[in-house]
Amino acid sequence: MSEIRKIGICTGGGDCPGLNAVIRAAVKTAILKYRYEVIGVRDGFDGLIWPEKSRLLTLNDVSGILPRGGTILGTTNRGNPFAYRINNEGQETVHDLSDEVIKNAKMLGLDALIVIGGDGTQKIGLQLAAKGLPVVGVPKTIDNDLSATDVTFGFDTAVHVAMDAIDRIHTTAESHHRVMVVEVMGRDAGWIALHAGLAGGAHVILIPEIPFTIESVCSYIQQRHIFGKKFTIISLAEGVKVPEDVLKECISRYGSVPKGISVGNLIGEAIAQGSNKEVRVTVLGHVQRGGSPSPMDRVLSTRFGVAAVDLIAQRGFMKMVALRGDRLEFVDIAEAIGKMKGVDPQGEMVNVARSVGIHFGDE
Ligand code: F6P
Secondary structure, three states: OOEEEEEEEEEEEOOOOOOHHHHHHHHHHHHHHHHOOOEEOOOOHHHHHHHOEEEEEOOOOOOOOOOOOOOOOOOOOOOOOOHHHEOOOOEEEOOOOHHHHHHHHHHOOEEEEEEEEEEHHHHHHHHHHHHOOEEEEEEOOOOOOOOOOOOOOOOOHHHHHHHHHHHHHHHHHHHOOOOOEEOOOOOOOOOHHHOOOOOHHHHHEOOOOOOOHHHHHOOOOOOOOHHHOOEEEEEEEEEEEOOOHHHHHHHHOOHHHHHHHHHHHHHHHHHHHHHHOOOOEEEOHHHHHOOOOOHHHHHHHHHHHHHHHHHHHHOOOOOEOOOOOOEEEEEEEHHHHEOOOOOOOHHHHHHHHHHHOOOOOOO
16 A cells, blocks of 8 residues: 555535635644645645645644635635636637646645535546546535435534524514515525524425425415414525426516526515515525534534545545444445435424424425
8 A cells, every 4th residue: 555645635616614624624634643744725626727726734724714614725616627617708618627637636746635525526526536536525515415424514504594594584574574585595405494494483494395386385374364473484495496387477577587586586576476465585695605614513524524534544535424323434425426315305304394383385
């Protein structure tokens, strides 16, 4: 087994609270436990296409970054070296720069690379591994929809932010007797909407995994009204499937679905028409991805960072760290990618929500 002296670390895809905590833990473990040198690869894999961007990380570089959101390495979700888009005076061309990456990784002396990212980033890592760059993966997404790990860091922080927003929305919703739609992130899965809705006491939760109708939501709002509850809070995942009739109505009114309109606004408008109530929509967006990670995310990120370097030391290449129950485990990246973990409509969490009277717009 050849000796490991120098490793690289990079963050790819969208950022998320806890990335810096992973970087800090990995750098500290590499230097203090294994005496490795660590190269910080800038802006996803870009730092291996242009290696002059990358530089040695010292203990000093990671000092004080535990509570910081974002990533000190920078990131991009447009940096796939196998299909790199270059824009030349408005003309976009796509190039395979993976050979450059492998050549530059060798030139930098990297014996292994820690790839922190979601599905897309891990897939690129695997393709680079197939070309001879040993990689280990650390899963990341605030959406918590990777099947390989029970939880991803960043999710807890995002839920805190969304819950806090729902808490704040409560008082104003109640004062004005309004329906308030809070649109949260979750491109394919409803985990943030479900957890924040439960934690914040939302009355309706709309998620991609449970098809809903506006009629059902409006009749629930009406029932609440009859029982003296004149306001309703809806926690809505951005990835919900917009009901056909809503889309048709929108197209007949505007000619097409207006560009840039959020799903929350589309649904909010339909609810306003169907319920005869005043509706306001709050789109939380990237607020959920920014800022300081929660204690739980800092701890999970630190565990992941340490485990990733331990994995390198054990030559566990093409594997990814994952949380299963209380334990950290190593799983094959190839097995882990491409398998989404959605909310189970029949699962315990949805059952708990239904038991406390939360409506999913499906009955
Ligand atoms: O996958 C994480 C996520 O935050 C999704 O919830 C959201 O749809 C998407 O990324 C936003 O991506 P971007 O930052 O590129 O707009």
